Amino acid sequence: MKYQTLIIICLSLTGVWQTSCNKDKRDNQDYEAVKVHSRWFDVNYLGDRIYCIEEPKSSQGNVSYLILGDDRAIIFDTGCGENEEVHGTKIKYIIDQITTLPVTLIQSHFHFDHNQNIHEFEQIGFPDLPALRDRVEENGLFQFRQEDLFYGNYPSEITVDEWFPMESDIDLGGRAIQLIHVPGHSDEAVAIVASSSKMILLGDFLYNGTLFLFHNDDLAVYQHTVDHLNSLLTPEFRLFGAHGDPEVEFGQLQKLDDFLNCIEEGTCQFTEQTVWGIPAHIYNYQDMHILLFQQDE
Ligand SMILES: [Zn+2]
Numbered sequence: 001m002k003y004q005t006l007i008i009i010c011l012s013l014t015g016v017w018q019t020s021c022n023k024d025k026r027d028n029q030d031y032e033a034v035k036v037h038s039r040w041f042d043v044n045y046l047g048d049r050i051y052c053i054e055e056p057k058s059s060q061g062n063v064s065y066l067i068l069g070d071d072r073a074i075i076f077d078t079g080c081g082e083n084e085e086v087h088g089t090k091i092k093y094i095i096d097q098i099t100t101l102p103v104t105l106i107q108s109h110f111h112f113d114h115n116q117n118i119h120e121f122e123q124i125g126f127p128d129l130p131a132l133r134d135r136v137e138e139n140g141l142f143q144f145r146q147e148d149l150f151y152g153n154y155p156s157e158i159t160v161d162e163w164f165p166m167e168s169d170i171d172l173g174g175r176a177i178q179l180i181h182v183p184g185h186s187d188e189a190v191a192i193v194a195s196s197s198k199m200i201l202l203g204d205f206l207y208n209g210t211l212f213l214f215h216n217d218d219l220a221v222y223q224h225t226v227d228h229l230n231s232l233l234t235p236e237f238r239l240f241g242a243h244g245d246p247e248v249e250f251g252q253l254q255k256l257d258d259f260l261n262c263i264e265e266g267t268c269q270f271t272e273q274t275v276w277g278i279p280a281h282i283y284n285y286q287d288m289h290i291l292l293f294q295q296d297e
Pocket of ligand 1: 109111185186204
């Protein structure tokens with residue numbers, strides 16, 4: 001029933017979340033398909049030991065990422081779980097076909113559609129953010145809240161095995177990645193930067209599709225994060241999101257900056273819509289869309 005609901009949500013948002021629901025758009029991209037045994041997941045090699053794991057049949061159009069070092073691997077998100085409920089397949093089974101390295105899970109953020117396969121992973125790393133440290137008990141137990149997940153009540157709790165520092169090298173053996181705090185879509189959101197590969201994995205902060213903001217204050221937070229990303233990234237970087245068509249053109253980051261300015265100045269006006277029973281403001285700017293929920297009162 002849960003997944004039926006998600007599919008209806010996706011269909012009902014056609015026109016709002018167009019790209020995320022349209023799995024057929026695939027042009028100007030330099031991917032190398034990786035053969036895996038799966039009835040659900042598609043795997044593409046992005047280069048430099050980074051893979052994207054797509055779920056083209058899922059209602060959320062999920063994209064998770066696998067990064068390999070010499071000694072360990074990181075999986076960035078686990079998908080929305082429709083694989084298991086509908087098809088009985090496991091994302092770890094896909095990863096096992098790519099690498100025998102020990103794998104640690106990092107969630108781009110805690111929304112339900114990124115962590116429904118969390119039980120498949122034995123090692124879970126958290127970004128070392130004070131707000132998360134404060135919520136983890138001495139034995140490492142972390143309890144998810146409803147507002148963390150946005151929808152549903154799974155997962156309820158997990159054990160944190162490792163804390164990853166922000167904006168400092170995380171050694172995977174023969175390569176390093178960094179985590180960057182990218183609040184805006186959600187407070188705990190992080191991106192993974194692979195500087196030597198000139199790639200950044202942005203989770204739900206920026207992807208090809210309507211961006212979702214949950215509180216009015218998030219507009220200013222988004223702007224602050226865009227400024228930070230612009231100070232760190234150069235146009236050689238390839239950007240990747242967590243829904244829909246994975247690669248995001250670099251120019252979209254500047255366009256998002258312009259979009260947020262347009263909203264701030266009052267030039268971009270919203271239309272009202274009710275989404276998932278919650279009133280929302282919809283903003284449009286060229287080919288970008290922002291949905292801002294009105295749930296603060
Ligand atoms: Zn999200």
